[in-house]
Amino acid sequence: MTQYAMIIDYKYCTGCHTCEVACRQEKQIESQEEWGIKFAEFGPMRQGDEWYWDYVPVPSNLCDLCVDRIEEGKKPACAHHCLAKCMEVVSVDEVPARLTDLGAGGVAVFMP
Amino acid sequence: MKKGYKTEQGDEVLVRTCGWSPPGDHPVGCGMILHVKDGKLVKVEGDPEHPISQGRLCPRCLALTEFENHPDRIRYPMKRAKADRGKDKWERISWDEALDILEEEVHKIWDNYGPESIFVSQGTGRQASLYAPPMANACFKTPNISFMMSGSSCYGPRTVVADFLLGAGYPELDYAQFFEQRYDDPEYEVPKYIILWGKSPLQSNPDGFYGHSLIDLMKRGSKFIVIDPRLTWLASRAEYHLQLRPGTDAAIGLAMLHVILGEDLYDHEFCENWVFGVDELAEHVKQFTPEWAEEITWVPADVIRGAARAFATNAPSSIMWGLAFDTQQNGAQAGQAMLAIASVCGYMDVPGGIILALPSSFMGRWRFETSQYVDPEVFAKRIDAKEDHPAYATGPMCHPDSILTALETEQPYPIKMTYFYGSNPLSPTCYAEPERWYNALMKCDFNAAHDVFMTPTIMALCDLVLPLAGFAAQDAVVLPHFGRNTHFLGAINQAIDPGECKSDIEIDMIVGKRLNPEAWPWETAEEFFDAQIHTQYDWDFSDLRDAGVFQQKQVYRKYEKGLLRPDGEPGFNTPTGMIEVQSSIYDDFGEYDLPFFMEPAMSPYSTPELAKEYPLVLTTGGRDFVSFHSEHRQIPSLRNCTPDPLLTINPKTAAALGINDGDWVLIENQFGKCCERARVSYEVAERVVHAAHGWWFPEQDGEFPNLFGVWKSNINRLIPMYKVGKLGYGAPYKGVLCKVTKVSDPDAAMQDPTAYVAGEDRGPNSFEDGSAEKSPYLYQNFHPGE
Ligand code: SF4
Ligand code: SF4
Ligand code: SF4
Numbered sequence: 001m002t003q004y005a006m007i008i009d010y011k012y013c014t015g016c017h018t019c020e021v022a023c024r025q026e027k028q029i030e031s032q033e034e035w036g037i038k039f040a041e042f043g044p045m046r047q048g049d050e051w052y053w054d055y056v057p058v059p060s061n062l063c064d065l066c067v068d069r070i071e072e073g074k075k076p077a078c079a080h081h082c083l084a085k086c087m088e089v090v091s092v093d094e095v096p097a098r099l100t101d102l103g104a105g106g107v108a109v110f111m112p
Numbered sequence: 113m114k115k116g117y118k119t120e121q122g123d124e125v126l127v128r129t130c131g132w133s134p135p136g137d138h139p140v141g142c143g144m145i146l147h148v149k150d151g152k153l154v155k156v157e158g159d160p161e162h163p164i165s166q167g168r169l170c171p172r173c174l175a176l177t178e179f180e181n182h183p184d185r186i187r188y189p190m191k192r193a194k195a196d197r198g199k200d201k202w203e204r205i206s207w208d209e210a211l212d213i214l215e216e217e218v219h220k221i222w223d224n225y226g227p228e229s230i231f232v233s234q235g236t237g238r239q240a241s242l243y244a245p246p247m248a249n250a251c252f253k254t255p256n257i258s259f260m261m262s263g264s265s266c267y268g269p270r271t272v273v274a275d276f277l278l279g280a281g282y283p284e285l286d287y288a289q290f291f292e293q294r295y296d297d298p299e300y301e302v303p304k305y306i307i308l309w310g311k312s313p314l315q316s317n318p319d320g321f322y323g324h325s326l327i328d329l330m331k332r333g334s335k336f337i338v339i340d341p342r343l344t345w346l347a348s349r350a351e352y353h354l355q356l357r358p359g360t361d362a363a364i365g366l367a368m369l370h371v372i373l374g375e376d377l378y379d380h381e382f383c384e385n386w387v388f389g390v391d392e393l394a395e396h397v398k399q400f401t402p403e404w405a406e407e408i409t410w411v412p413a414d415v416i417r418g419a420a421r422a423f424a425t426n427a428p429s430s431i432m433w434g435l436a437f438d439t440q441q442n443g444a445q446a447g448q449a450m451l452a453i454a455s456v457c458g459y460m461d462v463p464g465g466i467i468l469a470l471p472s473s474f475m476g477r478w479r480f481e482t483s484q485y486v487d488p489e490v491f492a493k494r495i496d497a498k499e500d501h502p503a504y505a506t507g508p509m510c511h512p513d514s515i516l517t518a519l520e521t522e523q524p525y526p527i528k529m530t531y532f533y534g535s536n537p538l539s540p541t542c543y544a545e546p547e548r549w550y551n552a553l554m555k556c557d558f559n560a561a562h563d564v565f566m567t568p569t570i571m572a573l574c575d576l577v578l579p580l581a582g583f584a585a586q587d588a589v590v591l592p593h594f595g596r597n598t599h600f601l602g603a604i605n606q607a608i609d610p611g612e613c614k615s616d617i618e619i620d621m622i623v624g625k626r627l628n629p630e631a632w633p634w635e636t637a638e639e640f641f642d643a644q645i646h647t648q649y650d651w652d653f654s655d656l657r658d659a660g661v662f663q664q665k666q667v668y669r670k671y672e673k674g675l676l677r678p679d680g681e682p683g684f685n686t687p688t689g690m691i692e693v694q695s696s697i698y699d700d701f702g703e704y705d706l707p708f709f710m711e712p713a714m715s716p717y718s719t720p721e722l723a724k725e726y727p728l729v730l731t732t733g734g735r736d737f738v739s740f741h742s743e744h745r746q747i748p749s750l751r752n753c754t755p756d757p758l759l760t761i762n763p764k765t766a767a768a769l770g771i772n773d774g775d776w777v778l779i780e781n782q783f784g785k786c787c788e789r790a791r792v793s794y795e796v797a798e799r800v801v802h803a804a805h806g807w808w809f810p811e812q813d814g815e816f817p818n819l820f821g822v823w824k825s826n827i828n829r830l831i832p833m834y835k836v837g838k839l840g841y842g843a844p845y846k847g848v849l850c851k852v853t854k855v856s857d858p859d860a861a862m863q864d865p866t867a868y869v870a871g872e873d874r875g876p877n878s879f880e881d882g883s884a885e886k887s888p889y890l891y892q893n894f895h896p897g898e
Binding site (some may be wrong): 043046051079082 | 155156157158167168169170171174175177304314315323324327328330331343345347348349365737748750752753793794797886
């Protein structure tokens with residue numbers, strides 16, 4: 001069975017809440033106490049002589065990486081709708097190559 | 113896109129549609145597939161084939177099932193006795209009875225007072241923007257229809273400035289929106305710099321601009337210059353952030369022009385051929401150095417210089433101007449300066465610059481042509497501030513500040529009926545001094561509305577409410593920029609049964625057939641859209657359904673090709689045929705022909721005595737991803753993202769006031785007070801706070817006086833009416849003074865609205881307190897004796 005990982009190129013994440021609400025719909029998470037993915041906010045703070053302000057979405061234990069969708073040839077619900085197009089779920093083998101492509105500045109990999 | 117819009121998949125019907133409103137949104141028209149099971153909307157999925165949204169959706173459409181299936185939706189017409197206004201004593205009635213009541217009340221007013229005594233109150237962004245004016249003009253036959261912010265402070269001011277000076281529709285960033293291949297089209301160029309001026313498009317998708325295309329462009333190398341009192345997320349990534357004091361945009365513009373013209377960084381060839389008044393402007397701005405602007409705007413002179421140089425010397429670059437231009441008295445001048453900057457740099461209608469268009473094409477034109485159904489003698493009585501603001505009176509709408517005066521004083525004649533066209537202005541969206549509006553509107557003999565939820569406005573004021581359908585339950589057309597610069601037409605396709613709800617255009621038609629049938633020959637929405645489409649194209653609404661979207665053709669440098677003037681001559685549709693950085697017509701309106709800076713009416717410099725008591729500059733109106741102004745407060749997964757109204761305050765200011773993140777605070781000035789929760793963040797400077805707008809609490813008691821908590825966190829209670837510019841536009845929603853204190857009770861601002869006493873002064877003047885000499889570029893200096 002293929003193992004998948006979620007890559008978030010979070011330097012482009014605008015904190016739009018789309019992934020959170022898309023996941024809620026896809027996974028039918030009705031309780032507002034629970035979530036499939038949620039972002040943390042860092043900043044805005046002056047660090048060095050620049051502003052640092054990042055949103056980093058983190059998938060929870062309820063995230064199954066939308067394996068069903070992937071197997072149907074679709075993107076996961078969060079990645080499909082992400083307004084910044086900064087999320088993807090790939091097989092673990094592809095992760096190093098994708099990280100090289102995306103470059104530094106704020107990229108995270110999750111295996112929830 | 114694939115042909116056809118409806119397919120079946122297992123036990124679901126999938127309907128492709130484009131989004132608009134309600135629930136509210138600007139005409140962005142994102143593509144989506146609506147999944148319907150047993151007649152119920154069960155899922156929304158973005159359509160990857162849509163050329164603009166490309167599968168993406170914002171949280172508001174992703175929560176559409178919660179909206180469509182919400183237990184509190186208004187699903188049938190209801191009436192209530194006038195004596196019961198404010199009480200939850202609504203009675204379900206049939207459409208026939210509702211139309212009988214409306215017809216009878218309108219006839220009473222026509223017969224006893226004349227059609228001009230009916231007023232239609234329009235909100236922003238929703239489909240209402242297209243269909244409210246026709247309801248006023250072609251159903252009620254009244255000329256008194258207006259967007260309801262003081263000084264008509266949204267979009268109108270910018271479009272009017274663009275009309276006067278550019279003779280074109282809305283000037284929009286070129287984000288390859290007209291190309292099927294988008295950014296890959298060989299004709300397209302990526303803008304090197306994008307100035308985002310008083311605009312936060314990621315959250316607001318303003319007027320149908322696709323906000324996150326800025327991220328697409330960021331990935332392709334565009335750099336940002338952000339002119340904004342707030343450090344927005346984009347500003348944190350910008351090359352230059354001009355964090356100005358709210359309301360001083362014109363001073364920034366003048367100083368940037370000083371640099372660009374003074375250092376000879378402009379496009380001489382373009383200016384010689386196409387721009388009128390460059391020499392006069394260059395002479396005029398010699399005095400406005402970046403150092404001069406630094407004192408006024410609090411932006412370091414070096415930052416202004418750097419931004420101006422970067423912008424002017426990197427072609428092509430582009431500018432987006434935002435709501436901040438509308439929500440200040442001096443905004444028309446800031447807009448004139450902004451258009452001048454873009455023009456002298458030669459960025460108009462070039463790839464990667466600013467796209468121009470012929471204004472009022474397609475339905476945008478129909479909406480205003482319906483004014484023919486208003487009797488000319490009645491039209492002449494329109495309350496449009498002709499005497500004080502002749503420029504305003506050349507526009508399509510009545511003047512909101514003057515309407516309030518008419519409601520209160522019954523001069524020049526009484527307003528006896530108000531129709532709220534899909535708008536909730538008592539919540540802090542439109543009305544400034546909302547208690548004053550409340551008291552004035554309670555005087556009407558009859559008030560009616562149509563909407564999707566019971567709002568504070570309807571609960572407080574109306575006698576009849578009609579049920580409005582969501583966009584998933586209707587057939588319609590979405591056109592970004594309402595026809596003023598429209599890159600595509602999209603089909604809105606009905607996916608679910610609307611029950612007794614009807615769309616805006618259907619309500620117009622059904623009411624119109626009762627009151628003025630000659631204006632409403634169509635039987636169905638589809639027939640209406642066929643007729644509209646046929647004014648320009650030889651295909652039908654059903655073809656648009658099949659195609660999904662129709663991207664319009666656009667060519668660059670339209671001014672060279674005679675495509676911006678109705679007479680087909682090259683140039684711009686202005687009196688001089690050129691872009692007028694010096695206006696050839698403002699003089700006739702009593703306005704200065706070159707841009708100038710005017711200190712905000714209430715500020716640390718114009719009202720220093722008030723500033724001792726109210727030391728912070730208050731700006732409002734920044735948008736959130738999960739709401740559209742006052743909408744979406746009852747949608748669980750959206751409300752969960754932003755549960756409370758937030759006041760953004762700098763950590764140092766908060767510490768000095770003993771305020772911690774999450775504390776309830778009272779925001780006050782001489783007009784009123786409002787409670788919000790502190791969000792302690794470096795997003796604002798130490799002397800500035802930003803308060804969220806649009807708040808009410810659908811979960812609270814709806815009856816008067818609570819009215820779903822509409823008075824508690826109502827930031828517009830701190831904004832005065834009728835402090836507008838000479839052109840009649842612009843009001844200080846983004847620039848008054850306040851103080852902030854910590855409170856324990858979130859209801860600390862609650863007050864019975866009937867106790868509100870309006871200020872004596874209802875004129876268009878400033879808060880003069882003798883400070884004219886201190887600030888050399890005050891309005892009064894250009895208008896001596898006024
Ligand atoms: S991959 Fe699927 S389950 Fe995981 S966060 Fe995204 S939408 Fe939710
Ligand atoms: S959808 Fe994308 S841009 Fe929006 S919060 Fe999630 S990761 Fe960030
Ligand atoms: S911008 Fe958001 S609310 Fe508007 S149509 Fe697109 S997804 Fe829907």
